[in-house]
Amino acid sequence: MSGDLRTNSILGATLGAVLGTMAIGLFANGVVHSNYPEKAGYLPEVTAEEGGGGPSAPAGPPDFGRLFADQTQLASLVTHGQQVTAVCGACHDFTAGGPNRTGPNLHDVFGRHSASHPGFDYSDAMKAHNVTWDYLTLNAFLTSPGTAVRGTRMAFAGIHNENDRVAAIAYLRSISPNNVPLPAPLPEAAPAAAAGGAATTTTTTATTTAHGTN
Template identity: 45%
Template sequence: MALFVAFGGGWMADRLVGVSYPDAPAYKPADLDQPVDLAALQRSWPAGLTAPGDHNRLAGYLRAVDRGAIPPPAAGAAAAVPAAPPPDLGTLLASADPARGKSVAGVCASCHTFDQGGADRTGPNLWGVVGRDVASHSGFAYSPAIGTHPGNWTYEELDRYLASPARAIPGNKMAFAGIRRPQDRANLLAYLGSLGSAGVPKPAPKAEPAAGAGGD
């Protein structure tokens, strides 16, 4: 009788209440397997995974999704990506504005002077820097990193350096993060080029792609 109550009672209760066991865990966060736009994520990499929980959401999605069902990047999207790169330096320089560049150069003024014969500060005087040999301003004590850097300051080299001094010449001691926008750098270079560097050749604008890129 006791056994009947123990097992039979359980069986009876199941029939009466109709227990159903879910096949997915109930604690799973709701949006874990929501579709993630993988193409957009790839385009903005690595900036796309910054919000808290983004990594979990992506991992959850990739675990839940049938991989065969992930749509391949659309043909149009694939074509749009190479059409997007910023204009080359020559193109930017052709329409660059030295007056705007002069105001960009305000951020350099705590460390550099720009006038002919101007004093060295934390950094060397920059009159005529376009075209001059790297680390060649007499009287300034350059770091070994930049002192052994070969070549001269072409527009292209300066553009690379000013985009990220630390990356362009690792170990140099210009404590400056860099100027991110290509247009700002082009304006700045146009200004620097107007300071006793008139003869230095500018890179030629690259030819427009033959078909259909169209403006920007």
């Protein structure tokens, strides 16, 4: 049914939505109308597959409150984070009571105050940083250490892939005895997920799956 309307919606999310809306107006007898809710019905599936950090996510920090809320998803992030943080092992020990190396022991760094691990000679820049290492402060630091803490001695470019960075933070959190309350999910995420039926904004995420089911 109505193949070229589907094609349009695959080519461009906004275009598809606009055409769909126009088509409903033009062919109000329902030929096109029946296609519209069917397409929208694929949305939850796509959302679940992507699992966050979608293409429409703006430049803001990751939505930790949402990403870490689901225990299954969190467990796979922790596993992935352990792999991501293997590179840190060149300079950091992660074990409880383990030594300082080129960098300080990181076992309890999540929830620990910056530059506070005993026996490590921190740079003046790190001593002046004065934060608790939590979701957002670690996210900023690990994105680009030298930008977040100008003059740090941590000679590491950063974890540029957001999913990898979030996973690294999930891992650091999982090994730390410190508890830092999870931030509330960001407000933008809720309307997109809850819109369900006819939201123009969610059409973007439907394109891939709509293509796959044709």
